[in-house]
Amino acid sequence: xxxxxxxxxxxxxxxxxASVLPFLKAIPASAAGSDTLVVVTGQTINSLDxxxxxxxxxxxxxxxxxxxxxxxxxxxxxxxxxxxxxxxxIEPELAExxxxxxxxxxxxxxxxxxxxxxxxxxxxxxDVKWSFDRAVSVGGFPSxxxxxxxxxxxxxxxxxxxxxxxxxxxxxxxxxxxDLAVPVPYIMNSVEAKANATEExxxxxxxxxxxxxxxxxxxxxRWDQGQxxxxxxxxxxxxxxxPAVKRVIIxxxxxxxxxxxxxxxxxxxxxxxxxxxxxxxxxxxxxxxSTPVENCIHCLCPNFxxxxxxxxxxxxxxxxAVPYEDIFxxxxxxxxxxxxxxxxxxxxxxxxxxxxxxYYTDLDKAKEHMAKSGYADxxxxxxxxxxxxxxxMEPTALLVQEALGKIGIDVTIEKIPGANWRxxxxxxxxxxxxxxxxxxxxxTPDYYFFWAYKDGHLFNSSNYRNEEIEQLVxxxxxxxxxxxxxxxxxxxxxxxxxxxxxxxxxxxxxxxVAANGAEGYEFWFHRQLDIRPISLS
Numbered sequence: 001x002x003x004x005x006x007x008x009x010x011x012x013x014x015x016x017x018a019s020v021l022p023f024l025k026a027i028p029a030s031a032a033g034s035d036t037l038v039v040v041t042g043q044t045i046n047s048l049d050x051x052x053x054x055x056x057x058x059x060x061x062x063x064x065x066x067x068x069x070x071x072x073x074x075x076x077x078x079x080x081x082x083x084x085x086x087x088x089x090i091e092p093e094l095a096e097x098x099x100x101x102x103x104x105x106x107x108x109x110x111x112x113x114x115x116x117x118x119x120x121x122x123x124x125x126x127d128v129k130w131s132f133d134r135a136v137s138v139g140g141f142p143s144x145x146x147x148x149x150x151x152x153x154x155x156x157x158x159x160x161x162x163x164x165x166x167x168x169x170x171x172x173x174x175x176x177x178x179d180l181a182v183p184v185p186y187i188m189n190s191v192e193a194k195a196n197a198t199e200e201x202x203x204x205x206x207x208x209x210x211x212x213x214x215x216x217x218x219x220x221x222r223w224d225q226g227q228x229x230x231x232x233x234x235x236x237x238x239x240x241x242x243p244a245v246k247r248v249i250i251x252x253x254x255x256x257x258x259x260x261x262x263x264x265x266x267x268x269x270x271x272x273x274x275x276x277x278x279x280x281x282x283x284x285x286x287x288x289x290s291t292p293v294e295n296c297i298h299c300l301c302p303n304f305x306x307x308x309x310x311x312x313x314x315x316x317x318x319x320x321a322v323p324y325e326d327i328f329x330x331x332x333x334x335x336x337x338x339x340x341x342x343x344x345x346x347x348x349x350x351x352x353x354x355x356x357x358x359y360y361t362d363l364d365k366a367k368e369h370m371a372k373s374g375y376a377d378x379x380x381x382x383x384x385x386x387x388x389x390x391x392x393m394e395p396t397a398l399l400v401q402e403a404l405g406k407i408g409i410d411v412t413i414e415k416i417p418g419a420n421w422r423x424x425x426x427x428x429x430x431x432x433x434x435x436x437x438x439x440x441x442x443x444t445p446d447y448y449f450f451w452a453y454k455d456g457h458l459f460n461s462s463n464y465r466n467e468e469i470e471q472l473v474x475x476x477x478x479x480x481x482x483x484x485x486x487x488x489x490x491x492x493x494x495x496x497x498x499x500x501x502x503x504x505x506x507x508x509x510x511x512x513v514a515a516n517g518a519e520g521y522e523f524w525f526h527r528q529l530d531i532r533p534i535s536l537s
Contacts, residue, residue: 035246037518037534038268040253043388044418045229048220049208050183051135051142054423058388060183061250061528065231067186067214068094068239070109070128070165071177075522082289082513083522083533087443090177093239094123094187094215096163104172111163115238117189117215125159130190132157132167134203140427141458142184148442148450149179150478173478175442182441183526189213217243217532226419227252231531244520244535256391260514269518269536272529275391276333279512287515290335291523292508295448296439297339297354298331298392299503300400305463306381306432313373315501319359320366321403328507330399331392335512339505351481351490353445354508357498366407378408384431388418393435396506425461436461437509441525445490446476453497464502469493 043058050063074089092098095109115123133154135142146152150173158166169176179185188208196207212220217239218231231248251268253259260278263271263286271278279288300322302309309315324340342356370376383401385393394415401411411433416424425431438459440448450473451457455465476489497503511527520533 037245037248039270040259041272046419063183065218066212066216070095071181105169107167109165124162125165127190128165129157129159131188145184149176271514274512276335289513290510298506301462311373313369317366317369320362330395336510337508349487380410382414383411384414384434386421462502
């Protein structure tokens, strides 16, 4: 675990110069300077603090690029081209080294002695403790994410001295070490944060919402909300190989057609998260990376808080009415993996997830289930989608609307602005019928169920609760995957979830990125752009 070993050493890096570029709406990428990377995305960054309630997924990139974690994942070649994080390899980032006690309950980390925050102050174990205390205390998504790795109370975190940090676990867990490499447990400048905290806001959520305070590879030079985020390189970064580019401009361009035109012309060097259709059509002329997203499912979600969806026959009717293949072709353009038309029986020891369900399009079966339900005469329901994710959600919703109309369910499509989507669907959980696309950061099925099927957890947008699922997830989450009891538990989870259908799987998506003058792209489970390994070609 040498401090000089870095996943970014795996990736070819280029030379860099110097440049300053203000936000301009139509400037060729070549004019931005040889050290400036320009990226377009259709996603909305609504906060610079991942720990803040309602923070959009697009905002996670700030946590990745501006902050350090103790650990990171390694790198491997990716399916679909380019590189990918490697879940099986853990490497140091802010930690110089680490040890696990024989009983698996004590994790001891030695910090890099030369790590500094942007203001020049040394990064200490007290900063790590404060940051971890914050993550487990603010509630919501960050605290549940920490809980997945067995990190639940400030008392578990000990700053032994300036460069020694200890975690005391209540029980050994297969997820504790990987959970330290996800975006949430990033290390903040606690002195700066506390200087800007208040009695009402002891964790400085308002301050850090607009003013990051990290030690990471990039600083935020400018944020024009809804337009652009500008990063500048931190030349004192010690978390890995110094990035090749000095300046990065992330432009928010809602129109997929405009994103495509900009990258095709070379006005920008990367288009991140482009629609499947554009990825298929651009693959012959640009570098296009289409990576299947591990532990991720595009789902149709009936909310159990809406009375008709408490009827199991209504949910089964919907599952058989969905035009899966039409959706896979119209929304995904055949990219990714279909998750329908599988076997109902699950083989012994089979813990594959995502997996094909036993459901397929059969309107006769759908009508039979509606006739047996308490809603044989049908009902009306709004179906919600995100404007940020319209490239796949809109064609899917239109096809679902048409199909459900054939079994007496009158669907009205509601498009919610991307900046408001996460709060509506995941925090308030108020949408009766909606599309959802959770992807588990840690690549095990029990981790997916922990987030998407446990009552009250963020991605359980269907307000689902099953007592047996609750217990199975708690029992399996920290259990080694080779434990003889693990696979039977997972099999039982699958059976319950696919019978009760709080989430109706559609397909496993791919993340598409087009590059024209940039190289070194690396796919990550959080589906945001890690700009650190990218260079200009």
